[in-house]
Structures are given as structure tokens and as C-alpha cells.
Amino acid sequence: MRKNHVLHVMKSEWKKTRKTPVQLVTMLLVPMLSVLFLSWCLSYVMVLVNRYSGAVYFPEEISAEEMETEFSEYYSVFSFKNGTMDDAKARVSNGKVDCALVVEDRFIHIIYDSSILTSPSALKEAKDLGLDISYLLAGRQYYNDAYEIYPEVETIDMSSSADRLEGYLDRVGGVIGMIIFLMMASNAMALSARTITGEKERQTFDTLVLCPADLSKILIGKELVMHLEIFLSGIVGFLAAIAGMAIWSPKEFAAIDENGTEVFGAVLAIVLIIFAASLVITAIFSIIGSAFAETKKASLFSSAGMVLISVSAMLPSFVSTDLVKYFPLSNWTPVLKSICKDEFSYTPIFTALAIGILLFGLSMILSSGLWERTSE
Amino acid sequence: MITIEHLKKTFKKNKVEAVKDVSLEIRDGEIFALLGPNGAGKTTTMRMLSTLLLPTSGKIFFDGKDLLKNDEEVRSRIAFLTNEIRLDGQFTPDELADYYGGLYEMTQEQINSRRDELFDYFGISEFRNRRYDTFSTGMKQKTSLAICLLHDPDTIIFDEPTNGLDILTQQLIEEYLLKLKEQGKCIILSTHILDLVGRMADRVGIIVDGKSVFCGTVAELPESQGVETIDQAFIKLYKENHEEKAIVGRHGNN
Numbered sequence: 001m002r003k004n005h006v007l008h009v010m011k012s013e014w015k016k017t018r019k020t021p022v023q024l025v026t027m028l029l030v031p032m033l034s035v036l037f038l039s040w041c042l043s044y045v046m047v048l049v050n051r052y053s054g055a056v057y058f059p060e061e062i063s064a065e066e067m068e069t070e071f072s073e074y075y076s077v078f079s080f081k082n083g084t085m086d087d088a089k090a091r092v093s094n095g096k097v098d099c100a101l102v103v104e105d106r107f108i109h110i111i112y113d114s115s116i117l118t119s120p121s122a123l124k125e126a127k128d129l130g131l132d133i134s135y136l137l138a139g140r141q142y143y144n145d146a147y148e149i150y151p152e153v154e155t156i157d158m159s160s161s162a163d164r165l166e167g168y169l170d171r172v173g174g175v176i177g178m179i180i181f182l183m184m185a186s187n188a189m190a191l192s193a194r195t196i197t198g199e200k201e202r203q204t205f206d207t208l209v210l211c212p213a214d215l216s217k218i219l220i221g222k223e224l225v226m227h228l229e230i231f232l233s234g235i236v237g238f239l240a241a242i243a244g245m246a247i248w249s250p251k252e253f254a255a256i257d258e259n260g261t262e263v264f265g266a267v268l269a270i271v272l273i274i275f276a277a278s279l280v281i282t283a284i285f286s287i288i289g290s291a292f293a294e295t296k297k298a299s300l301f302s303s304a305g306m307v308l309i310s311v312s313a314m315l316p317s318f319v320s321t322d323l324v325k326y327f328p329l330s331n332w333t334p335v336l337k338s339i340c341k342d343e344f345s346y347t348p349i350f351t352a353l354a355i356g357i358l359l360f361g362l363s364m365i366l367s368s369g370l371w372e373r374t375s376e
Numbered sequence: 377m378i379t380i381e382h383l384k385k386t387f388k389k390n391k392v393e394a395v396k397d398v399s400l401e402i403r404d405g406e407i408f409a410l411l412g413p414n415g416a417g418k419t420t421t422m423r424m425l426s427t428l429l430l431p432t433s434g435k436i437f438f439d440g441k442d443l444l445k446n447d448e449e450v451r452s453r454i455a456f457l458t459n460e461i462r463l464d465g466q467f468t469p470d471e472l473a474d475y476y477g478g479l480y481e482m483t484q485e486q487i488n489s490r491r492d493e494l495f496d497y498f499g500i501s502e503f504r505n506r507r508y509d510t511f512s513t514g515m516k517q518k519t520s521l522a523i524c525l526l527h528d529p530d531t532i533i534f535d536e537p538t539n540g541l542d543i544l545t546q547q548l549i550e551e552y553l554l555k556l557k558e559q560g561k562c563i564i565l566s567t568h569i570l571d572l573v574g575r576m577a578d579r580v581g582i583i584v585d586g587k588s589v590f591c592g593t594v595a596e597l598p599e600s601q602g603v604e605t606i607d608q609a610f611i612k613l614y615k616e617n618h619e620e621k622a623i624v625g626r627h628g629n630n
Contacts, residue, residue, distance in 0.1 A: 005478075008478040012471075012478075016464065203460055204463060206428055207463060211451065211476065212452035212480060213480075
């Protein structure tokens with residue numbers, strides 16, 4: 001009975017990876033740490049510079065113009081008006097302002113939408129304004145028990161769990177997806193250099209050619225292991241993104257459950273998106289790897305591969321067509337959004353998967369031809 | 377038996393005609409030495425024999441079967457070793473044997489038995505669990521030799537097999553080659569060491585400027601040239617067949 005050379009090469013290539021600690025670190029730790037760091041950055045650093053607008057609504061007996069004179073110098077993003085809680089809620093709901101303060105009999109309410117107003121510093125500024133207003137009104141003895149107002153600045157979050165989730169995915173999802181894909185691509189570049197181009201550079205290729213095994217089967221074994229390793233690094237990146245969300249954006253993380261999102265379906269969809277992406281990434285880098293006998297030359301084209309992957313991942317930001325959700329790499333953001341909007345369908349995911357499999361198959365044919373040709 | 381008929385190889389990339397016309401006959405149970413100056417086309421001929429290169433024209437027959445039509449079968453019957461061939465550095469000799477044995481369709485029992493025999497002979501057993509890339513040049517060469525002989529080939533093609541090795545390792549390899557010859561294997565050696573040819577080879581083939589200029593027994597070589605030693609015969613054949621153009625190119629027109 002003939003041995004299965006594909007499986008035999010796969011086992012051997014996997015053993016090589018396990019025996020190379022640097023490779024394991026690059027494959028698993030780097031995507032994990034990169035995505036965690038990026039999640040932290042996007043949750044904290046970016047929201048600090050988030051611009052917003054606010055409004056303060058006073059009851060009729062207080063002059064909004066007078067209050068504006070008092071506070072506008074220090075709280076320039078706020079406008080000052082006379083109005084009710086309903087007016088404030090309507091303004092926040094329809095997006096006219098990101099945050100509204102309502103001065104009522106005993107309380108100062110802060111109304112905001114946490115899916116839009118993501119900056120903790122913005123909320124703090126609103127609270128500070130609320131306290132300053134309460135001090136001023138107490139000093140003017142507007143309220144008899146003004147000091148009791150002090151701890152009673154109350155926040156009302158107008159956002160729904162779906163809004164929060166969508167807002168988070170809007171701000172963070174696309175960038176995280178691109179970083180996951182780039183990490184997968186950089187792993188693919190290293191793996192292709194080691195397992196495909198490296199065979200020629202290390203002069204171990206001839207030993208393989210001398211074996212009575214079909215070279216294309218040896219290459220398929222190598223490409224399949226490469227794909228599995230790239231897929232694994234993508235999954236690690238995805239898990240790190242979930243962990244980052246749970247640690248640094250707990251409200252949005254809780255919104256997954258509140259929104260009633262079907263977790264199993266969502267996870268399966270994301271796993272399939274990563275699987276399809278890893279097929280395409282493997283296809284690109286195995287063609288580049290097999291076309292050259294020197295890693296230095298291959299790396300020039302690998303950079304072009306990285307650009308292609310980045311552009312594909314960013315495509316949904318540039319184009320408005322719905323078609324992008326049917327293609328691997330560019331389907332990440334549209335599918336994530338559809339998950340939280342309850343418009344989720346497996347059709348684009350399976351279409352992207354089919355395209356990924358097709359490209360992977362074509363790359364096997366092309367790369368085995370190139371690999372054998374360069375042996376001349 | 378291997379028959380080579382009017383073999384030619386031109387590298388398209390740099391338009392070098394490495395082998396112009398080589399015809400040789402190599403028999404089973406003999407050590408055949410392939411001689412020639414540097415750049416004569418020995419290595420290219422051996423790479424074509426071992427299926428690593430496709431000939432531009434000409435034919436190679438293994439036991440009457442065309443090499444190009446039966447390359448997979450031929451590969452399972454030959455071993456090819458040069459100083460340029462390397463093995464995966466991350467693997468230990470044990471793992472290398474498992475890997476290449478698997479690609480040669482060997483069962484685990486066959487791999488284990490051949491591995492023990494070869495590792496013991498070449499003194500690798502002690503280091504069988506050490507990574508290949510930590511070995512010295514000699515140990516690497518011995519491991520490469522053991523791995524390429526693992527599938528018990530009928531034909532062994534060695535391109536300067538003892539080049540750069542210490543005298544003890546050279547002797548070990550030479551003894552093993554003689555042992556293989558006794559088993560009826562066909563051994564093709566490419567070497568610059570004419571003393572080795574005299575001691576080991578049964579027949580000789582000489583290539584000069586990509587053309588075979590002699591094929592016969594070691595005894596016939598000096599006789600055919602009317603000289604006393606292999607060295608003298610080799611130099612005479614070289615001078616007679618080396619293209620004048622190359623000499624003019626090297627030394628000018630004077």
C-alpha cells in the first residue's frame with residue numbers, strides 16, 4: 001500500500017514548527033500580544049482624543065443666557081438652553097448632541113449614548129459641569145437643599161446594547177481585523193520562507209527531489225501545514241480580541257449577551273471568516289515562496305503581498321458596495337456588523353469560503369509548477 | 377546497467393553548454409569513476425543521472441528503461457550524495473530517517489532495521505537524538521550518507537564523497553563502498569583523487585569540456601594512451617581534447 005505522502009510531510013512539518021520555539025512565539029504570542037495591545041489602545045488612548053458636543057437644559061425659572069455667560073468659557077463644547085428632560089433625550093437620540101445635562105428639581109441628570117460618547121474624559125467633564133452648576137445654584141440659594149444635590153449627578157445611558165456593540169465594532173472591529181490578517185500574513189511570509197523557499201536556500205530541496213514521491217504532494221503537505229498554522233495564529237488573534245473587549249470594554253462585551261446575539265453562530269461565522277482568509281493568505285505566500293530560490297528575492301514580493309492583504313481588509317472603508325462581504329479578507333467588517341444588527345446570513349460567509357478554497361486549489365497547481373521549475 | 381547516449385545539457389538561463397556529448401556505460405557490481413577537470417561537466421552529468429536535471433537531449437537507460445519515462449522508479453533505486461546536499465537541521469538523525477524513509481515508501485520496521493545497521497556502521501548511534509545542525513562537517517556527511525543509503529539503493533552516485541573529510545572518515549566511507557560493490561551494487565564516483573581511482577575503481581569514464589573522451593577499465597586507461605600511470609593518461613587525454621579556444625581565452629593570443 002502506498003504511503004500518504006501529503007500526511008507524512010504534514011506530520012514532519014508540524015514537528016519542525018514544534019521544534020522551533022521562535023516560530024511558535026511568532027505564530028501564537030505575537031498575534032495575541034499585538035491584538036491585546038491594540039484593544040487597549042483603541043479603548044483608552046483613542047477615546048481620550050474623541051471630540052464631542054453637549055447641551056445643558058435648565059428649567060424656565062433659570063436664565064440659560066446667564067448660565068452660558070458663567071460657564072461657556074470653561075465648558076466650550078456645551079450649549080446652554082431652557083428645556084425639559086424630553087427635549088434632552090430627543091436631542092441625544094437623534095444625534096444632535098452626544099451628551100446632555102438636565103437640571104431638575106433635586107437632580108442633575110447626564111444623558112448620553114455610550115455607543116457614541118465613548119470617552120471617559122468626556123463623561124467626567126460633563127459630571128464636573130454638573131457639579132459646578134449645582135455649586136452655583138446652591139450659592140444663589142436656588143435650591144434650599146442644594147448640598148444634597150452634590151452626590152446626585154445621575155447618568156442616563158440612552159444607547160441600546162445593539163448600538164453599543166455596533167459602535168464598538170465600528171471603531172475597533174475593522175482595525176482589529178486588519179491587524180489579525182496582517183499577523184497571519186507575516187506568519188505566512190516567515191513560514192513560506194522557511195518551508196518552501198528555504199528548502200532551496202538550505203540545499204535540502206535536492207534530497208526531496210531525489211525521493212520517489214511526487215513533489216507536488218510534498219508541497220501540498222507543506223502548504224496544508226502552513227495554512228493550519230496561519231489559521232491557528234488568526235484564531236489566537238481573535239481570542240485576544242475577545243479578551244481585550246472583555247477587559248477594556250466591559251459594557252460592549254456585556255452587550256453581546258444583552259443584545260441576544262447568538263454566540264455560537266457568531267463565533268462560527270468569525271472562525272469561518274478567519275479560515276477563508278488563511279486560505280487566501282497561504283495561497284498568496286506559497287506562490288511567492290515557490291517562485292524563488294532565495295528568500296531575499298521572495299521577500300520583495302512578500303511586501304507586495306502584505307499590501308494586497310491590507311488593502312483587501314480595508315476595502316469596506318473605501319467602497320460602499322455590498323459585494324465586499326462575499327470576498328475573503330474584505331468580509332470581516334461587514335459580517336461583524338451584520339451579526340449585531342440581526343441581519344446575519346451564512347450565504348456571504350460560505351461564498352467567501354468557496355472563493356478561498358478555489359484560490360487555495362489554484363495556488364497549489366501554480367506553486368507546485370513554479371517550485372519544480374526553479375529546481376532547474 | 378546504466379547506458380548514457382549522447383547526453384547534452386544547455387542551461388537556458390545563462391546559455392552555458394555544460395554537457396555537450398557524453399556517452400558512457402556503467403555496469404552492475406562495479407565502481408565506476410567519473411573523472412574530469414573542474415567545469416568539465418561531471419556534476420551536471422551526475423545530476424542528470426540522478427533525475428535532478430532534465431537533459432537537453434540524449435538518453436539515459438537504467439536496465440534498458442528510459443530514465444525520463446521511469447523517473448519515479450529510478451529514484452527509488454538510486455542514491456545521490458554530494459557535498460552540496462544538506463538535510464533539515466532541526467531534525468535528529470532518527471527523525472531524518474523516519475522522514476525520508478517514509479518518502480521512500482519504507483515501512484517502520486524496514487526503517488528501524490536499516491537505520492540501526494547504518495547508524496552503527498557510521499558511528500552515528502550515539503548522536504541519533506542530537507539535532508543535525510549541531511554536528512561537525514564529518515558527522516553531517518556520515519549522517520547524509522546513512523540517510524541517502526537508507527532505502528538500500530541499487531545504484532549509488534557520489535560526487536566527491538570524501539571531499540573535506542578526515543582520513544578516518546574517508547577510510548570508513550571507502551570501506552563501505554567496497555562492501556556495497558561486493559553486494560552487487562553499482563557505484564558511480566566523481567573525484568579528483570586519482571589515487572582513490574587506482575585503489576577502488578574498476579572502470580573509468582573521462583569527461584573533458586563536456587565530452588566523454590574515454591570509457592574503459594582502470595587498466596586500459598594508461599595502456600590506451602601509451603603511458604604508465606592513470607595521472608599521465610588523464611593529463612594526456614586532457615591536453616588532446618581540451619578546446620584551443622579556452623586556452624587562447626585564458627592566456628591571450630601570444
